[in-house]
Amino acid sequence: MKSVARNPETIGIHGGSFRKDEIHKSVAVPIHQTTSYQFYSTENASNLFSLKEFGNIYTRIMNPTNNILEERITELEDGVSSLSVSSGQSASAISIQNLCNTGDNIVSSTDLYGGTLNLFNNTLKSMGIEVRYADPSDPKNFERLTDEKTKLYYAETLPNPSLRVFPIEEVATIGKDLCVPLIIDNTSCPVICKPIKYGATIVIHSLTKFIGGHGNSIGGILIDSGKFNWSVNKNRHPNIWMPDQSYHGAIWGEVVPKLLGINIPFIIRARVVLLRDLGYTLSPFNAFQFIQGLETLALRIKQHCKNANIVKNFLQSHKKVQKVIFSTNQNKFFNNLSKKYLKGGKGSLIGIELKGGLEAGKKFINNLKLFYHVANIGDVRSLAIHPASTTHSQLSNKDMLKAGVTPGYVRLSIGIEHSEDIINDIEQALEKI
Numbered sequence: 066m067k068s069v070a071r072n073p074e075t076i077g078i079h080g081g082s083f084r085k086d087e088i089h090k091s092v093a094v095p096i097h098q099t100t101s102y103q104f105y106s107t108e109n110a111s112n113l114f115s116l117k118e119f120g121n122i123y124t125r126i127m128n129p130t131n132n133i134l135e136e137r138i139t140e141l142e143d144g145v146s147s148l149s150v151s152s153g154q155s156a157s158a159i160s161i162q163n164l165c166n167t168g169d170n171i172v173s174s175t176d177l178y179g180g181t182l183n184l185f186n187n188t189l190k191s192m193g194i195e196v197r198y199a200d201p202s203d204p205k206n207f208e209r210l211t212d213e214k215t216k217l218y219y220a221e222t223l224p225n226p227s228l229r230v231f232p233i234e235e236v237a238t239i240g241k242d243l244c245v246p247l248i249i250d251n252t253s254c255p256v257i258c259k260p261i262k263y264g265a266t267i268v269i270h271s272l273t274k275f276i277g278g279h280g281n282s283i284g285g286i287l288i289d290s291g292k293f294n295w296s297v298n299k300n301r302h303p304n305i306w307m308p309d310q311s312y313h314g315a316i317w318g319e320v321v322p323k324l325l326g327i328n329i330p331f332i333i334r335a336r337v338v339l340l341r342d343l344g345y346t347l348s349p350f351n352a353f354q355f356i357q358g359l360e361t362l363a364l365r366i367k368q369h370c371k372n373a374n375i376v377k378n379f380l381q382s383h384k385k386v387q388k389v390i391f392s393t394n395q396n397k398f399f400n401n402l403s404k405k406y407l408k409g410g411k412g413s414l415i416g417i418e419l420k421g422g423l424e425a426g427k428k429f430i431n432n433l434k435l436f437y438h439v440a441n442i443g444d445v446r447s448l449a450i451h452p453a454s455t456t457h458s459q460l461s462n463k464d465m466l467k468a469g470v471t472p473g474y475v476r477l478s479i480g481i482e483h484s485e486d487i488i489n490d491i492e493q494a495l496e497k498i
């Protein structure tokens with residue numbers, strides 16, 4: 066059920082159907098730390114298992130605390146339904162496993178998080194799923210790489226390290242005609258970008274980052290726009306249109322709209338088939354942590370972006386910095402995309418290349434005092450990392466460069482501390498190079 070909230074500041078606190086716990090009247094969301102749920106009768110139990118009725122069965126597949134998180138993020142992203150999962154990695158894996166089988170392919174942007182590249186280049190390959198890489202600087206590249214076995218397009222709104230904003234609407238439009246849904250990982254841009262507004266079919270997040278915000282829990286989520294027309298080419302999507310023997314021949318593309326009145330076969334199949342079989346479940350305790358994070362998300366994002374802009378300006382004029390990589394420091398094509406898609410802030414990730422390359426980068430990181438040197442982004446704390454020796458180190462040199470990681474690249478995730486303190490720390494570390 067949709068709440069009366071309309072803006073992200075309000076949705077983060079009031080979104081979804083939860084107002085209070087109906088028995089005890091608690092206003093903070095209770096943690097339903099339970100594995101299973103009492104059935105009313107044998108008939109009720111049977112109906113729930115055969116999806117004639119929808120309700121709680123077992124926490125591997127659904128949980129009331131997770132449900133409140135899902136409802137709030139659904140509203141935040143202008144979607145129709147969501148599925149929370151155990152990590153951002155499992156969100157991206159599920160988004161592909163839900164549509165692809167052995168022999169299929171996907172077309173992905175070249176600009177991706179290192180962990181996603183590992184999933185695509187190794188695990189998906191071993192499952193017989195091919196990933197074709199399209200340079201997003203020409204959206205038509207996606208069309209060129211599409212054939213009858215292409216099941217989806219995949220990209221990140223603001224991928225690091227390149228920080229080139231993805232042409233969401235341009236690629237979604239290509240996919241619409243070909244019946245190829247667009248999956249967008251919006252991890253680095255909650256609140257400031259709404260990919261569904263521009264035609265993304267499914268949005269995913271690593272909840273671990275900005276939504277959690279406090280660096281204490283791992284989680285992920287998939288949001289279904291409910292807008293994709295899966296019937297434009299039924300042959301392309303057998304997982305949606307072929308009878309599912311594990312549910313007595315149910316055809317998800319038919320059953321779901323009939324039962325629920327909404328067009329969400331993707332997210333329902335992901336829950337009742339993949340969560341059932343693979344168990345990528347989010348713990349209710351972590352869902353509670355993310356619900357806390359959501360309450361301040363919109364406020365934090367404003368501060369993250371404001372600080373990042375100040376830090377970017379400082380770095381641009383520093384004599385030891387060779388290049389500053391930021392969503393607005395790209396060529397004309399990508400700067401226009403930043404203008405079009407990022408509203409109310411341009412993100413809080415900054416890349417720097419220091420004069421002195423690899424050695425200078427290492428020295429800089431080793432001398433930071435306020436920044437944490439960690440493999441994370443989107444924390445309230447400012448963070449720094451050297452991708453070539455960490456997040457992207459499992460890639461070949463060629464793939465690393467393709468992803469935009471040069472040997473001296475340092476990634477900063479700007480936190481919500483006072484900007485003066487952040488700059489002082491950067492300045493003293495730069496002085497030591």
Ligand code: PLP
Binds near residue numbers: 273
């Ligand atoms: N997507 C992006 C853009 C990320 O930055 C990350 C992690 O850094 C992930 C997905 C994976 O998320 P998780 O660490 O929650 O599995």
